[in-house]
Amino acid sequence: MLDREATVVHDGLIQGVWDGIGQAANDAKKGAHDLVEHPASTVANYLGNHWQDFVAGAVITAIAPKGALLNAALVAYASRDVWEPAGLAIIHATSSDADAGKLATGLRRDESHAVEGFASSLPLTMLGSSVAKFGTNALLGENMGLSDLVRGKVSLNDVSTNYWNFRDSISPPKLKVLLTDIDGTMGPFVDYFAPAVRDSVRQMSREQGVSELSIYKAIGKVMDKYRTHDYPWSLEQSGLLQRFNMTPEQFTSKVVEPFWDNMDRTREQHLKPFVNVEPTLQSLRDHNVRVIARSDAPFFIAKARLKTMGLDKYVDELYALDIHVPDIKDLDHPSLMEHGSERVRHLMEEPADYQRAQVLPRQFEKPAIGNMADRLQELGVRKSEVAMIGDSRVKDGGFAQNLGVKFFYALYGAHPASEYTDILRTLSSGAEGKPATSVSETVLGTKQKVYPPIYKEAASYKDLLPELQPRTDFGALMRKLMPSYQGLIGTNLFPYQQSGALDGQL
Numbered sequence: 089m090l091d092r093e094a095t096v097v098h099d100g101l102i103q104g105v106w107d108g109i110g111q112a113a114n115d116a117k118k119g120a121h122d123l124v125e126h127p128a129s130t131v132a133n134y135l136g137n138h139w140q141d142f143v144a145g146a147v148i149t150a151i152a153p154k155g156a157l158l159n160a161a162l163v164a165y166a167s168r169d170v171w172e173p174a175g176l177a178i179i180h181a182t183s184s185d186a187d188a189g190k191l192a193t194g195l196r197r198d199e200s201h202a203v204e205g206f207a208s209s210l211p212l213t214m215l216g217s218s219v220a221k222f223g224t225n226a227l228l229g230e231n232m233g234l235s236d237l238v239r240g241k242v243s244l245n246d247v248s249t250n251y252w253n254f255r256d257s258i259s260p261p262k263l264k265v266l267l268t269d270i271d272g273t274m275g276p277f278v279d280y281f282a283p284a285v286r287d288s289v290r291q292m293s294r295e296q297g298v299s300e301l302s303i304y305k306a307i308g309k310v311m312d313k314y315r316t317h318d319y320p321w322s323l324e325q326s327g328l329l330q331r332f333n334m335t336p337e338q339f340t341s342k343v344v345e346p347f348w349d350n351m352d353r354t355r356e357q358h359l360k361p362f363v364n365v366e367p368t369l370q371s372l373r374d375h376n377v378r379v380i381a382r383s384d385a386p387f388f389i390a391k392a393r394l395k396t397m398g399l400d401k402y403v404d405e406l407y408a409l410d411i412h413v414p415d416i417k418d419l420d421h422p423s424l425m426e427h428g429s430e431r432v433r434h435l436m437e438e439p440a441d442y443q444r445a446q447v448l449p450r451q452f453e454k455p456a457i458g459n460m461a462d463r464l465q466e467l468g469v470r471k472s473e474v475a476m477i478g479d480s481r482v483k484d485g486g487f488a489q490n491l492g493v494k495f496f497y498a499l500y501g502a503h504p505a506s507e508y509t510d511i512l513r514t515l516s517s518g519a520e521g522k523p524a525t526s527v528s529e530t531v532l533g534t535k536q537k538v539y540p541p542i543y544k545e546a547a548s549y550k551d552l553l554p555e556l557q558p559r560t561d562f563g564a565l566m567r568k569l570m571p572s573y574q575g576l577i578g579t580n581l582f583p584y585q586q587s588g589a590l591d592g593q594l
Contacts, residue, residue, distance in 0.1 A: 095189070103196045109207075135212075137208075138208065138209060138212045139212070141209045141210075141212040141213045141216065142212040142213070142215060142216035142219075143216060144213060144216065145212065145213035145214060145215065145216030145217040145220070146216035146217065146219055146220035147216075147220070148217065148220075149216070149217040149218075149220035149221050149224070149233070150220040150223070150224055150233055150234050151233050151234050151235050152233045152235050173194075226250060226251075226254040227247050227250050227251055227254065228242045228246070228247060228250065229242055229246060229250060252470055252472070253472070256470065256472035257472075258560065259558075259560045260472065260555075260558035260559075260560075261470070261472055261473050261558070262375070262473070262555070262556060262557070262558065263372075263375075263377055263473060263474075263475055263552070263555035263556055263558075264376075264377060264378065264467075264469045264473040264474065265377065265378045265379075265380060265464065265467060265469050265473060265474045265475075266372060266377055266378070266379050266380065266474075266475055266476075266477065266552065267380050267382050267460070267474065267475065267476040267477070267487075267488075267491075267493070268379060268380070268381055268382070268476075268477050268478070269381075269382065269383060269476075269477065269478035269479060269480070269484050269498070270381055270383040270385065270390055270393060270394060271383065271385060271393070271479075272478075272479035272480070272498065272501035272502065272504075273362075273477055273478050273479045273484075273498045273501050273549075274361055274362065274365050274381075274394075274397065274399055274549070275359050275360060275361050275362060275365070275393065275397045275399075276359070276360075276362065276501065276504065277359070277393065278504040278505075278508045278509075278512065279358055279359070279504065279505075279508065280351075280354045280355045280357070280358040280359045281317060281351070281354075281355075282504075282507070282508035282511040282512060283354060283358070283508070284350050284351045284353075284354035284355070285307075285351075285511060285515070286511055287350060287354075288346065288347045288350050288351075289303050289304060289307075291346070292328075292332075292343060292347075295342075296331070296332045298328075298331055298332070301514065301517075302331075303328065304511075304514045304515055304517070305514075305517055306326040306327055306328050306331070307322050307323060307326050307328075307515065308514070308515030308516055308517060309326070310322040310323075310325045310326050311515060312515075312516060314411075314412050315450070315453070316384075316385065316386055316409075316411070317512075317515070318385055318386050318389040319386075319411070319412075320348075320386075320411065320427075320428030320429075320431055320432050321414050321419065321424070321425070321428040323339075323343060323344050323347055324344065324414075324419045324420055324421075324424035324425070324427075324428065325414060325418055325419055325420065326420075327420065328343065328420075329420040329421060329424070330420065336420075336421040336423045336424055337423070339420075339421075339424070340423075340424065340426075340427055344424070344427050345427065348427075348431060355392070355393070355396055356396055359393060359396045359397055360397060361397045361398070361399055362500060362501060362548075362549060363548065364548045364549045364550040365397075365399065365549040366398070366399065366402070367550070368549045368550045368552055368553060369399065369402035369549075370402065371553060371556070372402075372552070372556070373402055375556050377556070378404045378405070378467065379402055379403050379404050379405075380403070380404060380405040380406075380407070380460075380463075381394065381403045381405070381406045381407070381408075382407050382408075382454070382460065382476075382487070383406075383407070383408040383409070384408070384409055384453050384454055384483065385408055385409065386408060386409055386410070386411040386432075387406075387408035387409065387410065387411070387436070387445075387447045387448075388411070388432045388435040388436045389435065390406065390408035391406060391408070391435065391436070391438065391440055391445075392435045392438065394406070394440075395438060395440065400440055400441075400442070401441070403442060404442065404443045404444070405442060405443060405444040405445065405463075406440075406442050406444075406445045406446075407445070407446050407448055407458070407459070407460075408447065408448065409447070409448050409449070409450055409452065409453060410447050410448065410449055410450055411432065412450065413429075446459070453483075454478075454480075454483040454484060454486065454487040455482070455483055455484075455485075455486025455487045455489070455490055455540075456487075456490070457487060457490050457491045460487075460491055461491060464491075471491070471492045471493050472493075472494075474491075474493040474494070475493060475494045475495075475496060475543070475552065475555055476488035476491070476493050476494065476495050476496065477495075477496040477498055477546060477549070477552060478495075478496075478497070478498055479497075479498040479499075479501040479502040480502070481497060481502075481539045481540065481542070482539065482540075484497075484498075485497065485539060485540035485541070485542065486540050488540065488543075489540035489541065494543035494544075494555075495540065495541065495542055495543050496542075496543060496544050496545075496546045496551065496552060497542045497544070497545045497546060498546050498549070499545045499546060499547060500546065500547055500548055500549075
C-alpha cells in the first residue's frame with residue numbers, strides 16, 4: 089500500500105506540481121508578450137477569467153483582515169484546485185486493486201492544470217485582498233473588518249469618523265477655527281518683558297546696594313513657583329522687603345509700584361504684533377474663520393496684551409489661566425496684598441468685546457486641552473477644519489496633538505534675542521536652575537527629546553492663509569493605500585517584520 093501511495097505522491101503530485109510551475113512560467117512569458125502586443129484585450133481577457141478571484145480575495149479580507157488566518161484563507165482559496173485531486177488520488181491508492189500508475193498519470197495532469205490555475209488566480213486574489221484591506225482600514229480602522237463591526241468592536245460612529253478623516257486627508261476642508269497662542273506667536277512678549285525687568289532690577293540694585301543676581305533669583309523663585317512671569321505678587325513674596333530694610337509702605341511705593349508701572353509702560357511702548365499677524369487675522373475674519381486665543385498666561389495679562397497689540401478685535405474667544413491668590417501669611421507683610429489685587433482688578437475690568445471668554449483653572453495649562461474638545465464639538469467642526477499655531481513645540485504642539493488638530497510651529501517667534509534669553513535664564517536660576525515658568529520652557533528649551541508632530545513650520549503668521557483654500561492631495565490616497573501592500577503581495581505574510589522591529593534603529 090505504501091508503495092502505491094508513494095508512487096501517486098511522487099509521480100503524480102510532485103511531478104504535476106513541477107509541470108504546473110513550468111507551465112505557469114511559460115504562461116507568464118506569453119502573457120507578458122501579449123500584454124505588450126495587445127494590452128487592452130489581454131487585460132480584458134484576464135479580468136474576464138479571474139474577476140471572481142478578485143471578489144473572493146476582497147470578501148475574505150473584508151470579513152477578517154488580519155493575522156495568519158487571513159493569509160491561510162487567501163492561499164487556501166487560490167489553491168483550492170491543488171489539494172482536492174491529490175487527496176482523492178491518495179485515498180484511492182489505499183485500495184488493494186488500485187492502479188497506482190494510472191492514478192499518478194491522472195493526478196499529474198490534474199495537478200499541472202491546478203498549479204497553473206493557482207498561479208494565475210493568486211495575483212487578483214491578493215489584489216482584491218489589498219483593496220479590501222485599504223477600504224476596511226480607511227472606514228473601520230486599522231486591521232478591523234466586518235466581523236468586528238458585527239461584534240460591536242467598531243461602531244457606526246467610528247465608521248462615520250473614519251470616513252470623514254479619510255475624505256479630509258485627500259480633499260482637506262477649508263479652515264473654520266484657528267486656535268492661536270498669544271505670547272511669542274502673535275507678538276514678542278519677551279521683547280518688552282525682559283528689558284522691563286532688566287531696567288527695574290538695575291535700579292533696585294543701584295538704590296539698595298544689593299546685587300542684581302540676588303534680586304533676579306529672589307523674584308524668579310516666586311515666578312517659577314507660580315509658573316508665570318506675570319505673577320502679581322512676585323515682589324511681595326520675594327523676601328526683598330527685609331533685604332531692602334523697608335517698611336511695607338515704602339516697599340510698595342518705591343519698589344512694587346515702579347516695577348509694575350515700568351512693566352506696563354514698556355508693554356505699551358514695545359509690544360507690537362509680529363509682521364503679517366494683523367493682515368492675516370483680517371483675512372481669516374473675511375473668510376468667517378473663528379479665532380480662539382488660548383494662552384497659558386494669566387487671563388488678566390493675556391487680555392491686556394491682546395488689547396495693547398490691537399488684536400482683540402480679531403479674536404472671537406479668549407481662554408487663559410487663573411492666577412493663584414496668595415494667602416496673607418505667604419506675603420512678607422499682610423498689607424502687601426493690595427497692590428497686586430488692584431492691578432489684576434484694573435486689567436480685568438478693561439472693556440473687551442469677546443463673544444466668549446473664560447478663566448481656566450491652572451491644571452488646564454497646555455498641553456492639557458481643558459475644555460477645548462467640548463468647545464469644538466459645540467461649534468460643530470471637525471478636527472480637520474481646525475489648526476493650532478504656537479511657538480512652543482512641547483506645549484502648543486502637545487496641545488494640538490492631544491486635541492488631534494494640525495500644528496503650525498511659529499518658528500519666527502521661538503528664538504528671541506540672546507540678551508533677553510539670558511535675562512529669562514537668570515530669573516529661572518531662582519528655582520535652582522530648573523525652568524518652571526511657561527516662557528522658560530519655550531525660550532530656554534526642554535530636556536524632552538520626543539516632540540509632537542509639526543504639520544508645518546511657519547516662517548510667518550501668514551503661512552496659515554493656504555488653509556483657506558487647501559489643495560486636493562491625491563498623494564494622500566497613495567500614502568493610505570500603500571501600507572496595505574506588504575512586500576510583493578497584498579497582505580502581510582510576515583507579521584513580525586511590521587511589528588516595529590526596526591524602530592530601535594531610527
